[in-house]
Amino acid sequence: MSQMTPTFNMKNLSDAVADQFGLSHQDGQNIVRYVFDKLKDELVAGKQVRLHQFGTLEARHRKAGEARNPATGAKIKVPARRVVKLTASPFLREAVSH
Known part of the structure; x- marks a missing residue:
């Protein structure tokens, strides 16, 4: 287990x-x-959120694309959508790396 x-x-x-x-x-x-x-x-x-010593959150547009089902290998269309991205601050990256 x-x-x-x-x-x-x-x-x-x-x-x-x-x-x-x-x-x-x-x-x-x-x-x-x-x-x-x-x-x-x-x-x-649509605002960017900056959190001191943590990182920056922002909603970004991800364009449409194509992906594969790993089990069958079949192609599927992935629609365009908004996603949230976190960019970690150097302080957070350093803290986590130890």
Whole structure:
């Protein structure tokens, strides 16, 4: 059996915020939800989101293309769409590399 990578999720983050600032877990959850909703709203509006010492998030247009089903080798058309791209800051890249 393979080991799963530990995951840090929204609940863990909201609990950490609540514990760090002496808030109820509901208040921690509300704060984290607000922050992520605000980030999403700014990306949807076409803005770039820069987070100091973390990175830059931006919604980019990915043009249509063609891909292959790895199981069958069949070609499929992939429609154009908007995607979110994270460019990690040098500080984050350095921290993760150690």
